[in-house]
Amino acid sequence: MLSSRFLMGRHREDLSEIELTALEQAADSVTTYGAREELVHHGTEINHSMLLVEGFVCRYMDGLEGDRQLVALHVPGDFVDLHGFPLRRLDHDIASLIEVKVANYPHPVLSKLIIDHPNLGRMLWFSTLLDAAMHREWIFRLGRLGASGRVAHFFAEIGRRLQMVGLSDGCNFPLPLHQSDLAEACGITAVHANRVLRELRERNIVTFKGGHVNVTDIRALHSIAEFDDGYLYPSAH
């Protein structure tokens, strides 16, 4: 099922069988993209939105001197550009990190879906606000944490999110990024990201190698990241 991970661990249970079926059937096609492909270019009008079924996708903005800032990272079950439905065009770019599979939801179909199923409409809205909540936490991370806190927080968040969709235990998970990507997510240089990773490794907190994260001391990780998963709005609390 294409949408089986949508809102998994995030109040998916608030959706009825009828609504889940309607959502599943609203996808008109599935597309596969290769690694490091641009899925959406900023400014372009879009007429469909994509649900990530498999793989990892990131959103980013470019500065004047070729410097790049990641503003979001998406895991399976996330809509990557549902905000493009009300916004019509995006203010940033979207690209795949590895080979990905996405389900396409035409905007006219979404319009009808929302009118026919108001509660589903509100949950779609809710899912875009989860992105906003993560944006806020990223603002906090960049504004208040040092380099190691930022990296630790990033790992903690992705681990928890993968756990919510059943793809990790929260400590062991794939993360197909280069160190330079991690740096672009954390607002630091690639060189310093490397030094931070060494520090975290030597303190036996977390290792990141070959696109795979292994958390060995999650208490310490959460502590230096000042991490609390409340902003992810998990179902249980």
Add this chain to the structure above:
Amino acid sequence: MLSSRFLMGRHREDLSEIELTALEQAADSVTTYGAREELVHHGTEINHSMLLVEGFVCRYMDGLEGDRQLVALHVPGDFVDLHGFPLRRLDHDIASLIEVKVANYPHPVLSKLIIDHPNLGRMLWFSTLLDAAMHREWIFRLGRLGASGRVAHFFAEIGRRLQMVGLSDGCNFPLPLHQSDLAEACGITAVHANRVLRELRERNIVTFKGGHVNVTDIRALHSIAEFDDGYLYPSAH
């Protein structure tokens, strides 16, 4: 009219007279808060959302050591916690900066409003995504710009937003913040914010004194801020 500034300059023209009237009548009361009052505490379940009619409001998150990070600043015409409608509880705090007037929209009324007026519903959704777009730009600002760029960008954004709701020409506007608040918005210390303000003043770019911003060289301001207003989704482009 309470909602006369809602989406002003941001495709408000996509709303019909009927929809505008319905929105205006959905407010069940108006509340006045004093300066520096907490309007919403994170974690609390909320059952209404507030449209800012007059004054300035900020949203923020607190770190472990009493350090605070602003994640949003609101001007008249903004819903300050419409995201609380789908989210039910907030992940951050909201407080007034000066005396403010807000219009209250009970969530049950919003539910009905959206079912009766799907297009209005989509514009309400749209307005929460504008916040998300600003969040992303703040991430970029914190991740990629130095201290003076961050401060310049903050001034540029608020000026442009006040201009869109008819409260400024973009160069001259009230901004009731202390330098320490500005610092908390830009992820720097209050001491350094002071030095940055001196630098911007001495370069004849912008002055900030007594809660008032005066931009003297908007080209230079936008340049060092790498500012482009596209992410604010203005009506005209």
Add this chain to the structure above:
DNA sequence: CGTATGATTGAAGGGTCTCAAAATAGGTGG
């Protein structure tokens, strides 16, 4: 086996922070 890409390390410089003090502004009571 050679080449390209990414990871790792070193050294030096710069931007921002911390700590501390002084100056200014705003508000209050005499």
Add this chain to the structure above:
DNA sequence: CCACCTATTTTGAGACCCTTCAATCATACG
């Protein structure tokens, strides 16, 4: 209207974190 008190702004000096630039090492791939 002045004197006082408090909050805020301003300035200085030193330390630290991170960046920059450069080189070396490891790894994957043709």
